Amino acid sequence: MQMPEPDQDIIRQQAKIAADLTKLIGAEGVVSDQNAMSVFESDGLNGYRQTPMVVALPANAQDVAKVMKYCQKHDIKIVPRGAGTSLSGGALPLADAVLLGLSRMNQILEIDYENRAVVAQPGVTNLAITHAVEDKGYYYAPDPSSQIACSIGGNVAENSGGVHCLKYGLTTNNLLGIEMVTMDGEIIRLGGKHLDAEGYDLLGVMTGSEGLLGIVTEVTVRILQKPATRKALLIGFSSSLSAGEAVGAIIADGVIPAGMEMMDNPAINAAEDFVAAGYPREADALLIVELDGPEAEVKALTDRVAAIVKTKDATSIRVSETEEERELFWAGRKSAFPAIGRISPDYLCMDGTIPRRQLPEMLSRMSRMSQQYGLRVANVFHAGDGNLHPLIMFDSNAPGELERAEEFGADILRSCVELGGVLTGEHGVGVEKRDLMHEMFSEDDLKQQQRLKCAFDPGHLLNPGKVFPVLHRCAELGRLHVHHGQLPHPDLPRF
Amino acid sequence: MKAISTPSQPPRDVRDAEDLLEAVQSAVAAKTTIDLRGSGRHLERGRPVHADQIVNLAPMSGIVTYEPDELVLIAKAATPLSDILKTLDDAGQMLAFDPPLGALNPEEAKGTLGGVMATNLAGPRRLVAGAARDYLLGFQAISGRGEQFQSGSRVMKNVTGYDLSKLMVGSYGTLAVMHEVTIKTMPKPEYGVSLIVKARDLENAGAAMRAAFASPHEPTAGAIIPAQTSIYSKVKKINDMGQQSVLVVIRIEGFKVSVKDRMKAISDLLKPYGEQLTLTEKESDTLQAELREVTLLPEQKNRVLWKISCPPHQGAGLMEKILARPHCRAYADWAGGLIWVSHPAGHDGGAGPLRELLTATGGHATLVSAPQSMRETTDVFHPQPQALQDLTRRVKASFDPLGILNPGRMYEGI
Known part of the structure; x- marks a missing residue:
């Protein structure tokens, strides 16, 4: 993975930059010791590592603004970091950049039950928001699998999802407002406790912008009342085709389940070995359908879903009778990643999305690729919204296997795009999928996205080397009538 | 580029994306401005546009793909809303964000799908289901630079x-022209x-609303209708019951x-909050449509219409202050988070005082219906x-550096 060429002039000034930042935000907010900085050298995509030049840990928005102004003035790059759980390398440091960590800004500022909103600093974890309001029966809906550790600011940067997106939406649909600091150090508020920020929907654009447009310093999210009842159905199928058809039939019938997850046979068996959830080992595909809401509704819909899947050749159906049983049904799915970790020394977790009806085609392609690359693959799948998580198993100690696994992964994502889907459903582009962006977007599509970046950060100082495979200078992007197909600037960094 | 009051060039119809691309590229080359039109339904929204040419997008119409079991529909931007709704309805589906249709009856819906997206219209269900912005998955467009680009997907x-x-x-339409x-x-x-709950006063109504939405019983919409407003409903029970009291409307769907x-x-x-009655399915649908179309505040000469977005719990209190102003009428939707205000026109339609009220609560006020002369001189969108x-200007320039598309529709120069 090629990153922007580090600026040696900047690196040489490391000590001075650390001293300047200490003056600006205090010694407790600056880390420059090599050993102490090693904990920041990677995020959830831990195959990639780089020690940052300096780490700044501001305590509030004013401190963030001071750091941004300083870096803007001295042309120093910034890599923002929440809890460092990104699976796409969004917080991967650069050798010549200040790593701006938001972990000290970890307070819930306000719980407003009357407006059903929570105001939090960006370093608060996703789950802490639910914990803070659950005694009054509320929760925060988006539930990425890292929710115990990932920060709400990072959730905004990545537009994080989870297993309940189909019914409750992603971060972007549950976010009411933010306070952010721009690269020039201006503090801007977008939205609030009211709906629909007026003017251009910059709140929507900031969500999922992967730390390239600004630093989120405060987040306002809506909270919901916990559903009165939840039930899960565990449904086995003898083919993934039938399972896929069952998912379509449930939705076409007007039922939007809270969660609808699919696992293929290798994933079923790995999970069953790990937690003994009672999954049908012989099934080719397993569907977990969760229904939530008022008791009468859940009861009626459970019967309705059971009736639908019977017409689609379900081979086994179990309905959770108790809350413990519901949790057990989920336990296998939720431990799918560690379960695969037990049967393979290493694995890569991919994250493409496809139109749901393409699932059988996608699975048959994957099985062909698995043979071609000589690597096993297991699939867990947010079936309701078409988001695939193929887990490619490999051994990093075997020469060439990591590269083969990465090639396999890239081929899967290419297939997702070919079948009408996208490169990433919830993990983000980061560095991991950066060089595949041309599979999905034309040069003009990407240039328009980069022009938007220029409106926020004309010097490309915020998180450069992420998301975009070619860093065009803003002046070049702004010019009208660029001749297509030519490379007017052969000196541009192309990764 | 100079602003002129009438287009200097004859209007141009565009048939397809290629034609549209050519139209925008010609404007870029000649540095002339474009006034984008679909059905013309929203002409009175936003600031008046003075451009060199009207580009008529209406011919770019038709549903491209609809897959109900995948919950996805792809359409040309100027597809009439009535066609979209009919197609969805035949499959038992809908636009969940519940956009105002310019008509009580969906079969008479005015406007286009692109127009709904360009204006981010959403109705009573918005509170729970989200706005138009939550339902646009992807698009194809021509930027103000005269370049075709796409974003999102299906x-x-x-x-x-x-x-x-x-x-x-x-x-x-100030950044790019969506065509699909x-x-x-x-x-x-x-x-x-x-x-329907007959509340004592606005404060009591606000408390009832809060109790309903703090419950796990999943209300899907909630409105507060003061007495002077309920007389305009076609639902007899609402007229009768609302005469001297504030009505709380809790809609429950599923x-x-x-x-x-x-x-x-x-x-x-x-x-505990007051006398109750229930509306039948038909009555409930009628009232819901009235709330969506704002027919409870009928258009009248010398009146303007405001849309105020505020924190929902502050809605009842805010409405009380608004109703204390001379000749103001109002009602709240979105559990108090949306207040529709019919205000005497006066010199600025109440822009100053209404926006002043919002400084304490947060939120914004948009002038959604007013004579052109007022929209020329009063900030239609809440001042930023x-x-x-500055950031908004840079974002505009990143899509439309010459200011060709719908110049000045949102803010001066934007």
Whole structure:
């Protein structure tokens, strides 16, 4: 993975930059010791590592603004970091950049039950928001699998999802407002406790912008009342085709389940070995359908879903009778990643999305690729919204296997795009999928996205080397009538 | 580029994306401005546009793909809303964000799908289901630079690149011209009814609303209608009951068995707040349509219409202050988070005082219906702080550096 060429002039000034930042935000907010900085050298995509030049840990928005102004003035790059759980390398440091960590800004500022909103600093974890309001029966809906550790600011940067997106939406649909600091150090508020920020929907654009447009310093999210009842159905199928058809039939019938997850046979068996959830080992595909809401509704819909899947050749159906049983049904799915970790020394977790009806085609392609690359693959799948998580198993100690696994992964994502889907459903582009962006977007599509970046950060100082495979200078992007197909600037960094 | 009051060039119809691309590129080359038109339904929204040429997008119409079981519909941007709704309805689906249709009856819906997206229209269900911005999955467009580009896709879980769909929705055609849009559709609820509570006063109404929405009984919409407003409803029960009191309307939708249970639960919960009655499905649908179309505040000469977005719990108190102003009429939707205000025109239609009220609560006020002369001189959209306005200008320039598309529709020069 090629990153922007580090600026040696900047690196040489490391000590001075650390001293300047200490003056600006205090010694407790600056880390420059090599050993102490090693904990920041990677995020959830831990195959990639780089020690940052300096780490700044501001305590509030004013401190963030001071750091941004300083870096803007001295042309120093910034890599923002929440809890460092990104699976796409969004917080991967650069050798010549200040790593701006938001972990000290970890307070819930306000719980407003009357407006059903929570105001939090960006370093608060996703789950802490639910914990803070659950005694009054509320929760925060988006539930990425890292929710115990990932920060709400990072959730905004990545537009994080989870297993309940189909019914409750992603971060972007549950976010009411933010306070952010721009690269020039201006503090801007977008939205609030009211709906629909007026003017251009910059709140929507900031969500999922992967730390390239600004630093989120405060987040306002809506909270919901916990559903009165939840039930899960565990449904086995003898083919993934039938399972896929069952998912379509449930939705076409007007039922939007809270969660609808699919696992293929290798994933079923790995999970069953790990937690003994009672999954049908012989099934080719397993569907977990969760229904939530008022008791009468859940009861009626459970019967309705059971009736639908019977017409689609379900081979086994179990309905959770108790809350413990519901949790057990989920336990296998939720431990799918560690379960695969037990049967393979290493694995890569991919994250493409496809139109749901393409699932059988996608699975048959994957099985062909698995043979071609000589690597096993297991699939867990947010079936309701078409988001695939193929887990490619490999051994990093075997020469060439990591590269083969990465090639396999890239081929899967290419297939997702070919079948009408996208490169990433919830993990983000980061560095991991950066060089595949041309599979999905034309040069003009990407240039328009980069022009938007220029409106926020004309010097490309915020998180450069992420998301975009070619860093065009803003002046070049702004010019009208660029001749297509030519490379007017052969000196541009192309990764 | 000089602003002129009448277009200097004859209007141009565009048939397809290629034609549109050519139209915008010609404007870029000649540095002339374009006034984008679909059906013309929203001409009175936003600031008046003075451009060199009207570009008529209406011929770019038709549904490209509709897959109900995938909850996705792709259509040319100027497809009439009535066609979209009919197609969805035939498959038991709907636009969940419940956009105002310019008509009480969906069959008479005015406007186009692109127009709904450009203005980010959403109705009573918005509170729970989200706005138009939450349902645009992807689009194809021509930027003000005269370049074709696309963003998003047809799948609902997608974080590949910036979410430009959000930016396009509600940008009033000032950034790029969408010619094809991909939206998420949703199943229609099987059944829907409303509970009406006759509250003592606005404060009591606000408390009832809060209790309903703090419950786990999943109300799908909530409105507060003061006495002077309910007289305009076509639902007789609302006229009769609303004469001297404030009505709280709680709408409950979903599967029939669920609606019945939730209705009973919410009814029990709200007993302390006042006398109750329930509307039949038909009455409930009529009232819901009236709330969506704002027919409870009929258009009248020398009156303007404001849309105020505020924190929902502050809605009742804010409305009390608004109604204390001379000749103001209002009602609240979105559980108090949306206040529609009919204000005497005066010199600025009440822009100053209404926006002043919002400084304490947060939120914004948009002038949605007013004579052209007032929209020329009064800020139609809520004024932005300087840093935000500067950023907005840079975002505009990143799509439309010459200011060709719908110049000045949102703010001076934007």
